[in-house]
Amino acid sequence: MAGSGDPARGTGGPPRGKASGNGHRAGSDEGPRELATVSLTVNGDRVRLAVPGERTLLELLRYELGLTGTKQGCDKGDCGACTVLVDGTPVLSCITLAADAEGTRVETVESLAAGTELHPLQRAFIDHGAAQCGFCTPGMLMSAKALLDSGEVPSRDEVKAALSGNLCRCTGYTKILDAVEDAARKGAPAERES
Amino acid sequence: MSGREPRTIGRRRGKVNGADQVTGRTRYADDFTFPGMLHAKLVRSPHAHARILKIDPSRALRLEGVHAVVTGRDMPVAYGILPWTQDEYPLALDKARFTGDAVACVAAVDEATAARAAALIDVTYQVLPHVLEPEEALAPGAPVVNEAARHGNVTKHVHLEFGDVDGGMERADATVEGDYYFHGTNHAAIEPHCAIGLWEPSGVLTVISSTQVPHYLHRELARVLQVPMDRVRVIQPPVGGAFGGKSEPFDLEFCVGKLAMMTGRPVKLLYTREEVFYSHRGRHPMAMHYRLGALKNGTLTACDAKTVLDGGAYASFGLVTAYYSGQLVPAPLAIPAYRFDSVRAYTNKPACGPKRGHGSVQPRFAFEVTLDKLAAKLGIDPIELRRRNLIRPGERTVNELLVQSTGFAECLDRVEAASGWRVKHGKLPYGRGVGVAGSSYISGTNYPIYPNEMPQSAVQLKVDRSGRVTVFSGVSEIGQGAESMLATVVCEELGTVPEAVRVVSGDTDLTPVDLGAYSSRVTMMAGNACLRAARELANRVRAVAAENWSCEPDRVVLAEGFAWPEDRPDERVPVAEAFRWAEAAQGTLGSVGHYNTPKNVHGDYRGGTIGASPAYSFTAHVAEVSVDPETGIVTVERIWVAHDAGRVLNPVIVEGQMEGSAYMGFAEAIFEEHVFYESGLHTGPSLLDYRIPTTLDTPELHSLIVEALDPEGPYGAKEAGEGPLHPSIPAIANAIHDAVGVRVDTLPFTPGKVLRALREASAAVAVSGGDG
Numbered sequence: 001m002a003g004s005g006d007p008a009r010g011t012g013g014p015p016r017g018k019a020s021g022n023g024h025r026a027g028s029d030e031g032p033r034e035l036a037t038v039s040l041t042v043n044g045d046r047v048r049l050a051v052p053g054e055r056t057l058l059e060l061l062r063y064e065l066g067l068t069g070t071k072q073g074c075d076k077g078d079c080g081a082c083t084v085l086v087d088g089t090p091v092l093s094c095i096t097l098a099a100d101a102e103g104t105r106v107e108t109v110e111s112l113a114a115g116t117e118l119h120p121l122q123r124a125f126i127d128h129g130a131a132q133c134g135f136c137t138p139g140m141l142m143s144a145k146a147l148l149d150s151g152e153v154p155s156r157d158e159v160k161a162a163l164s165g166n167l168c169r170c171t172g173y174t175k176i177l178d179a180v181e182d183a184a185r186k187g188a189p190a191e192r193e194s
Numbered sequence: 195m196s197g198r199e200p201r202t203i204g205r206r207r208g209k210v211n212g213a214d215q216v217t218g219r220t221r222y223a224d225d226f227t228f229p230g231m232l233h234a235k236l237v238r239s240p241h242a243h244a245r246i247l248k249i250d251p252s253r254a255l256r257l258e259g260v261h262a263v264v265t266g267r268d269m270p271v272a273y274g275i276l277p278w279t280q281d282e283y284p285l286a287l288d289k290a291r292f293t294g295d296a297v298a299c300v301a302a303v304d305e306a307t308a309a310r311a312a313a314l315i316d317v318t319y320q321v322l323p324h325v326l327e328p329e330e331a332l333a334p335g336a337p338v339v340n341e342a343a344r345h346g347n348v349t350k351h352v353h354l355e356f357g358d359v360d361g362g363m364e365r366a367d368a369t370v371e372g373d374y375y376f377h378g379t380n381h382a383a384i385e386p387h388c389a390i391g392l393w394e395p396s397g398v399l400t401v402i403s404s405t406q407v408p409h410y411l412h413r414e415l416a417r418v419l420q421v422p423m424d425r426v427r428v429i430q431p432p433v434g435g436a437f438g439g440k441s442e443p444f445d446l447e448f449c450v451g452k453l454a455m456m457t458g459r460p461v462k463l464l465y466t467r468e469e470v471f472y473s474h475r476g477r478h479p480m481a482m483h484y485r486l487g488a489l490k491n492g493t494l495t496a497c498d499a500k501t502v503l504d505g506g507a508y509a510s511f512g513l514v515t516a517y518y519s520g521q522l523v524p525a526p527l528a529i530p531a532y533r534f535d536s537v538r539a540y541t542n543k544p545a546c547g548p549k550r551g552h553g554s555v556q557p558r559f560a561f562e563v564t565l566d567k568l569a570a571k572l573g574i575d576p577i578e579l580r581r582r583n584l585i586r587p588g589e590r591t592v593n594e595l596l597v598q599s600t601g602f603a604e605c606l607d608r609v610e611a612a613s614g615w616r617v618k619h620g621k622l623p624y625g626r627g628v629g630v631a632g633s634s635y636i637s638g639t640n641y642p643i644y645p646n647e648m649p650q651s652a653v654q655l656k657v658d659r660s661g662r663v664t665v666f667s668g669v670s671e672i673g674q675g676a677e678s679m680l681a682t683v684v685c686e687e688l689g690t691v692p693e694a695v696r697v698v699s700g701d702t703d704l705t706p707v708d709l710g711a712y713s714s715r716v717t718m719m720a721g722n723a724c725l726r727a728a729r730e731l732a733n734r735v736r737a738v739a740a741e742n743w744s745c746e747p748d749r750v751v752l753a754e755g756f757a758w759p760e761d762r763p764d765e766r767v768p769v770a771e772a773f774r775w776a777e778a779a780q781g782t783l784g785s786v787g788h789y790n791t792p793k794n795v796h797g798d799y800r801g802g803t804i805g806a807s808p809a810y811s812f813t814a815h816v817a818e819v820s821v822d823p824e825t826g827i828v829t830v831e832r833i834w835v836a837h838d839a840g841r842v843l844n845p846v847i848v849e850g851q852m853e854g855s856a857y858m859g860f861a862e863a864i865f866e867e868h869v870f871y872e873s874g875l876h877t878g879p880s881l882l883d884y885r886i887p888t889t890l891d892t893p894e895l896h897s898l899i900v901e902a903l904d905p906e907g908p909y910g911a912k913e914a915g916e917g918p919l920h921p922s923i924p925a926i927a928n929a930i931h932d933a934v935g936v937r938v939d940t941l942p943f944t945p946g947k948v949l950r951a952l953r954e955a956s957a958a959v960a961v962s963g964g965d966g
Contacts, residue, residue, distance in 0.1 A: 069218020133673025134215035135434030170856030
């Protein structure tokens with residue numbers, strides 16, 4: 001909800017004309033903030049939005065679309081909690097500009113289940129206890145999905161490599177690796193095309 | 195289940211909130227937004243130690259979109275998690291005490307505007323000399339870091355002696371002594387701290403926070419912001435990892451509360467990752483000197499320990515940490531004489547506090563390595579040495595803490611067998627080695643942080659004709675499975691299925707008081723409270739059903755979604771039907787249960803309550819490492835983790851705690867280090883520079899569950915969340931010695947330190963070779 005003020009106080013709407021493209025640089029001479037139009041597909045839905053140039057894909061998902069399943073852990077591309085798939089490839093949405101997602105197909109954790117039916121990865125994560133606090137889980141699941149979508153049944157080392165950009169602080173990774181291997185063995189389902 | 199075989203507990207199953215977690219539906223603090231919500235940013239001191247002469251917010255307030263600024267003067271009430279050491283303010287009042295200490299906070303329409311406004315707040319500082327190392331801080335004439343200290347920069351000095359230590363050392367056939375250093379580490383939960391303040395015109399302040407202690411936060415918000423406790427509500431959504439790092443009130447919670455009260459608008463503050471490192475409250479660095487004596491046969495005669503703790507700028511839990519650094523050492527062994535002297539010093543760095551295994555992970559490293567050296571000196575296998583000194587169930591430790599159950603011997607047996615210890619220890623090729631270590635930990639601290647006689651945990655249950663059971667509990671779900679634990683207990687007692695149980699937790703308006711998710715207390719205390727409430731309700735349902743079936747109430751089985759008379763299973767009905775009979779016969783169904791700790795388990799001396807617990811868990815690890823003598827790189831290949839958790843309510847969750855603990859200890863041994871420049875600035879407050887292990891770094895972890903049931907625990911259960919961290923570090927240290935024959939007694943075990951130790955060892959060999 002960043003950017004939306006309280007209409008009752010007359011400060012509603014995005015704070016145009018205040019932020020520069022320089023992000024947080026203080027006291028800089030503020031020109032009118034340029035809004036760029038972005039069109040992309042998010043979890044199967046076509047989305048067209050006007051966003052400030054510095055808006056990240058993570059902010060677009062969380063703030064503009066309310067898709068809070070994707071997490072912010074560091075906002076610097078270090079932890080992987082913000083991982084989403086862009087055209088099938090895992091991407092750190094906190095260091096991806098929304099404008100750079102123009103024309104792409106974005107998938108977040110909210111799209112993983114087919115309606116009410118959990119994805120085998122989700123089922124395996126529950127059964128194996130692969131989520132403790134669950135904060136890294138959405139990013140972890142999306143990295144794992146990209147791996148499984150590649151078709152081959154991965155070895156444990158391949159699972160480790162695929163998840164090496166996703167930090168987990170709770171599990172020691174053991175049950176996450178077990179869950180991904182289990183889901184892979186059971187066969188990734190035909191991809192639910194959005 | 196009284197007297198019957200358990201039907202739900204002990205079964206492997208996923209968590210009750212698992213589906214929410216894997217679909218992105220779990221809402222953490224930062225996932226909440228409210229109409230008109232403002233965003234707040236803190237202004238932090240660029241100096242390690244400076245008097246605040248003036249704070250001028252006028253430039254910030256002139257910026258469009260800025261709504262309010264608060265400084266220390268707006269909340270001039272000292273607070274602190276422990277009532278005896280309230281030595282900090284929501285925002286620094288007169289002095290900033292470390293680089294990153296918060297001095298002001300601004301609320302604006304969005305985060306970017308708030309950040310720009312924060313930079314426009316003009317703070318005039320008078321820079322003061324600072325002190326970063328405890329040895330300097332404790333020296334005469336050192337700058338005073340925190341005026342709350344009674345003497346110099348001492349937060350707490352503890353000196354306790356049990357038995358005849360000097361006599362024990364004299365009668366020892368062998369003694370070993372050495373210096374050890376444990377570095378500072380951060381919890382680095384993946385979720386940064388976040389809080390939202392909501393002010394209702396009716397006069398109620400709600401704070402939503404990623405805290406693990408909603409009750410203590412509730413008390414301090416009321417006191418500091420001067421709102422009656424009955425008009426403060428703390429909501430604690432599921433927390434994205436905590437590990438002790440969210441177990442006291444922080445600047446952000448007071449600031450969003452105050453700013454919401456000033457503006458009438460919802461206010462959110464989300465720490466940046468950098469700020470998480472400044473708020474810290476992580477592992478205390480400790481410089482430790484340990485001396486241990488034993489007879490030829492391995493019987494320990496005495497232990498003498500001296501420890502200096504680096505506390506940082508504020509006390510936090512430090513008074514307890516100083517005690518824990520000594521009090522928790524003796525178990526799991528029987529040591530006839532023990533002395534420890536611990537001093538916690540204030541320094542101009544981010545405050546240290548409790549991290550998983552509070553205060554006892556550091557001395558455990560020193561003690562277990564000293565034990566390993568002693569074993570070598572005596573020519574006794576290190577596992578065997580531990581076996582010869584076990585404390586027995588029903589005995590008290592040398593410092594008088596009552597141990598009612600211990601599975602430590604079995605833990606040693608299990609890791610010995612699983613790791614192939616006998617064919618590996620001392621027998622692997624150069625560069626490869628195994629090491630063992632053991633430990634014990636509390637299942638909840640026996641006394642609350644503020645003295646009172648009220649229950650430490652309470653649960654309310656509601657059951658109705660729908661068949662649904664609702665559990666109201668103040669426990670904090672921080673990923674450890676607190677809610678699943680409660681649901682498991684309810685299912686066991688009332689015969690429902692987990693899908694029919696709803697747990698309402700972490701909301702001070704909706705739930706009875708629980709003291710929080712710290713000191714590994716949740717299963718012991720909330721579990722017992724829930725067990726009592728559920729058993730009472732089950733007995734009422736049984737009594738009514740027994741009349742229907744003309745049998746004795748204790749012949750009524752409630753299990754797995756059904757109710758039936760024990761000898762007539764064909765008459766079974768859905769358990770919801772039995773609830774309906776009970777509701778019809780007795781009216782609305784509800785019950786309460788609470789837990790308070792036994793008061794005969796602590797030591798009879800000043801400080802003897804600290805370290806006391808209703809029950810103790812026990813752990814043994816064997817670590818296998820490879821050490822590259824060319825590069826000094828230590829690779830931990832595997833860790834076998836045997837943990838006595840008492841009765842295991844859900845093995846999936848307990849194994850997860852064991853693996854996560856072992857991982858976190860390994861991380862501290864090899865990777866992580868909190869380092870500061872001489873200016874007091876943190877050298878790398880990010881998850882890139884502060885290296886936490888990835889999938890590729892983490893060793894194989896093998897969980898071996900041991901169940902020594904404890905009479906105090908629910909069904910005999912004990913803790914599993916913190917104990918299994920302790921032995922990782924000394925087991926790795928001892929394995930390095932087994933691999934390459936050198937000791938690295940300073941953490942972390944970096945390539946540089948290993949190489950230096952190897953070089954010194956070969957130089958020593960060369961010298962002695964020359965002499966000989």
